[in-house]
Amino acid sequence: MKDRVYISDISKHADQEVKIQGWLYNKRSSGKLWFLQVRDGSGIIQAVVFKGDVSEEIFQRCEKLTQESSIVVTGKVSEDKRAPSGFELQMKDIQIMHLAEEYPISPKEHGSTFLMDHRHLWLRSSKQNAILKIRHEVVRACREFFDSQGFVLIDAPIFTPNACEGTTTLFETDYFGSKAYLTQSGQLYMEAGAMAFGKVYCFGPTFRAEKSKTRRHLTEFWMIEPEVAFLDLDGDMDLAEDFIIYIVQRVLENRRAELELIERDIAPLQKVTKPFPRISYDEAVAILKKKNIEFEYGSDFGAPDETVISGEFDKPLLVHRYPARIKAFYMKSDPEQPDKALCVDMLAPEGYGEIIGGGQREDDLETLEKKIKEHDLPKEAFEWFLDLRRYGSVPHSGFGLGIERAVTWICGLNHLRETIPFPRLMNRLNP
RNA sequence: UCCUCGGUAGCUCAAUCGGCAGAGCGGGUGGCUGUUAACCACUAGGUUGUAGGUUCAAGUCCUACCCGAGGAGCCA
Incomplete structure (x- = not known):
């Protein structure tokens, strides 16, 4: 059983398997590779998964994941200078708690009125x-x-x-x-x-x-x-x-x-x-x-x-x-x-x-x-x-x-x- | 209350002298084994704030109104 860990404490858990509960902030892919930016309120961490390393079902979950969907991710914490925060999660499993509808605030620019309305x-x-x-x-x-x-x-x-x-x-x-x-x-x-x-x-x-x-x-x-x-x-x-x-x-x-x-x-x-x-x-x-x-x-x-x-x-x-x-x-x-x-x-x-x-x-x-x-x-x-x-x-x-x-x-x-x-x-x- | 600027696709913005309504992001489809607001290809998406007016023709010019922005006054 993995303990739930807050992203702000992730550096204390290097090389351990942990559970993160949060939301999908953004995602990037490169074919048979997914990079999920996961936030939990305390911080943001990147979760990485290779197609061959997990079941077909788990990999497909990443594909259909929408921005701000709520998720539970488990995996091993590893230090990696290519990750935005210096640490990343080698994903073993992901559960989708709620698949979010199309999120209004995209990663690009918005005006202040629009942002304040949201x-x-x-x-x-x-x-x-x-x-x-x-x-x-x-x-x-x-x-x-x-x-x-x-x-x-x-x-x-x-x-x-x-x-x-x-x-x-x-x-x-x-x-x-x-x-x-x-x-x-x-x-x-x-x-x-x-x-x-x-x-x-x-x-x-x-x-x-x-x-x-x-x-x-x-x-x-x-x-x-x-x-x-x-x-x-x-x-x-x-x-x-x-x-x-x-x-x-x-x-x-x-x-x-x-x-x-x-x-x-x-x-x-x-x-x-x-x-x-x-x-x-x-x-x-x-x-x-x-x-x-x-x-x-x-x-x-x-x-x-x-x-x-x-x-x-x-x-x-x-x-x-x-x-x-x-x-x-x-x-x-x-x-x-x-x-x-x-x-x-x-x-x-x-x-x-x-x-x-x-x-x-x-x-x-x-x-x-x-x-x-x-x-x-x-x-x-x-x-x-x-x-x-x-x-x-x-x-x-x-x-x-x-x-x-x-x-x-x-x-x-x-x-x-x-x-x-x-x-x-x-x-x-x-x- | 006054002054200035603005309102075009879900979002951010372009559109020359009044002459076919455009792009990026987001969405959809496909591709990519290290992405950093990823990238590449294709695709859908519009009553140009509202109501009038001028004109062969209005996003563009005129009038009124609505809404927004930030500056004055006032204050923390």
Whole structure:
């Protein structure tokens, strides 16, 4: 009886007879010889069979085999430099569990719309497989980073009541006759969590109903948001820096093969080391001015501006102290220059743009009440949030990392839609 | 919401000045004992996004609409 072996472990079984359960990725023949590329989710291996070596029936099974048919193959593992992976299976037997219908995704090129329409099948392709394994590594690294530092996971609600930040467009749902909205951030709830547990984070889906049609936007994306009591802006930037370094290191350590498969140049990732450059909004504006780029002081940076600014550095860049006017109401003003907010954005290198947004929160009750008024927000909805400033208010900070944007940068991809299993975009709700 | 580009075979794309609708891949048939997105030969496969219009003649020009792409704004 042969033991079932995963292809990722095949090198440990050289010269042994093993059983592989998987699907036919591709096949090639040369007359009385078949080469079957078999995948099982953990990897791909080539199975070889000569006509004279097996029964006529087994050889004919290979002939009628279609792409993505599910199969069980047994044979001896042998090291062979002619095989794509360096190892191949000398086939002794093959069982067809299900003969697949004509598979829509052929080994040649396809357009992104077609592939996204077949996302449920496209996930089987080796490149998509590699990207989502890297995503998994990023998610695991995020959790381990915070877990190992005493953070408590506090999940924020998905349904939220009226109002919130009031900036972005929210998805509205019917909630037993009244309106509820899908969360655009767990941050306000994390502030409550930080006052209860000291260090907390949440990790979950986030929804934005913006009609953004770009390579950097999803309507449903995943965000991890830490929040820490007694932490100022500088400490927040330290945390974000250590966090990103940890994630990138983990991917470099554990997913090197996947990075190679998607042909990611790892040199820029190897440069992600302490310390990251930190510049103020004013310094960033100076860079734009020096490059003769038209920019109105006081406004927010557009995506092309961010590319120019981050292009001056070969590491992730921290830009802090934006004008308070263009930032959310809960941002704390800089006591030394009250028109600036104690906020920070992290811009990924290589033109990938913003991956982190965060900062120090306003902790003074009166100031926060004033800001709610200035932003024309309904005070009643924020009474619970104001309570956090009534009962033992302390300085606190946090940030949010967009998982898909981070994975897009780490993988060096052109579009973030490949970094989530089933992307939700303005024009895509299927499959 | 605005701007730009696009929609031709199952898929990816060609089609010159408006003049017979083409190729590769995939499918089918046959060949090949080391293939690497294998290769070679043959073969089937079309309401050119929809509706109008101009013309002897429209994939090609005009109008409207539908759908898609990625950029702006907004953001992670």
